[in-house]
Amino acid sequence: MNQMNARVEETNRRLQERLMHVSRLAAVGEMAAGVAHELNQPLAAVANYAQACERLLGMPDPDLEEVRDALRQITAQAVRAGDIISRLRGLTRARESLGELTDVNALILELADLIESDARAHESSCRFELAEGLAPVTIDRAQIQQVVFTLVRNALEALDERPIGAREVVIATARAADGDVLIEVRDTGPGIAPEIAQRLFDPFCTTKPAGTGLGLASSRTIARTHGGTLDHRPNSPDGACFVLRLPQPAGR
Numbered sequence: 001m002n003q004m005n006a007r008v009e010e011t012n013r014r015l016q017e018r019l020m021h022v023s024r025l026a027a028v029g030e031m032a033a034g035v036a037h038e039l040n041q042p043l044a045a046v047a048n049y050a051q052a053c054e055r056l057l058g059m060p061d062p063d064l065e066e067v068r069d070a071l072r073q074i075t076a077q078a079v080r081a082g083d084i085i086s087r088l089r090g091l092t093r094a095r096e097s098l099g100e101l102t103d104v105n106a107l108i109l110e111l112a113d114l115i116e117s118d119a120r121a122h123e124s125s126c127r128f129e130l131a132e133g134l135a136p137v138t139i140d141r142a143q144i145q146q147v148v149f150t151l152v153r154n155a156l157e158a159l160d161e162r163p164i165g166a167r168e169v170v171i172a173t174a175r176a177a178d179g180d181v182l183i184e185v186r187d188t189g190p191g192i193a194p195e196i197a198q199r200l201f202d203p204f205c206t207t208k209p210a211g212t213g214l215g216l217a218s219s220r221t222i223a224r225t226h227g228g229t230l231d232h233r234p235n236s237p238d239g240a241c242f243v244l245r246l247p248q249p250a251g252r
């Protein structure tokens with residue numbers, strides 16, 4: 001009897017070890033997919049700016065200031081890609097770095113050039129509605145910028161389905177009644193397809209032929225590690241609105 005117990009225990013232990021191994025592998029796979037998704041954005045931006053440089057330099061009387069701007073963007077994007085990789089190298093360090101007191105408006109304005117050039121590429125207009133007097137929040141700057149950029153990208157991709165002239169994305173900040181800081185990304189696109197509304201934030205949920213379906217899932221994870229939330233609601237009169245809520249710093 002004891003022998004049988006021992007054997008059952010041994011089998012259980014092995015089974016558990018295997019399960020741990022499988023779930024660790026799954027976690028690594030998910031993380032790799034997340035990093036691939038994050039890296040795609042700065043890499044695409046670098047390629048775009050490099051192409052722009054080539055085009056500008058091919059003109060008879062090239063505007064060197066414009067070329068210099070594009071080169072600066074390339075540097076900034078390469079640094080961003082580097083940040084993403086160093087986060088992967090030391091996930092524990094990433095947690096320690098969660099905690100720079102940040103003005104979200106300034107954080108968004110740092111992305112303005114990138115957002116505007118992306119909007120131009122999608123023949124869409126973009127507008128910033130930044131509220132005054134927002135309290136600074138304690139955040140991992142690169143991660144929150146990543147979320148904003150993911151939401152803007154999604155909005156611009158949704159707007160591709162609308163006629164030119166009816167494409168607008170608005171990036172807004174606001175103070176919630178309870179003092180939390182809100183970042184909203186609104187678009188005038190077709191809105192969320194009803195058949196995926198319930199699964200929108202699930203990993204791999206996508207309606208795009210080349211989509212990974214990881215943008216919103218990883219964005220919500222980032223929101224939650226900050227003690228915040230990421231949700232969506234219909235925009236009025238049409239389109240989608242995503243709301244990132246960041247908790248106000250304690251004591252305010």
Ligand SMILES: Nc1ncnc2c1ncn2[C@@H]1O[C@H](COP(=O)(O)OP(=O)(O)OP(=O)(O)O)[C@@H](O)[C@H]1O
Pocket residue numbers: 037154155158187189190191192193196200205206207208210211212213214215216217239240
């Ligand atoms: N602003 C939006 N308007 C309409 N639908 C949206 C919007 N944002 C997201 N969605 C829907 O949510 C799905 C999931 O978005 P998510 O960013 O997670 O992945 P994806 O955009 O499909 O893929 P990837 O981010 O890898 O390109 C999209 O496929 C799209 O159907």
Ligand SMILES: [Mg+2]
Pocket residue numbers: 150153154215216
């Ligand atoms: Mg996306």
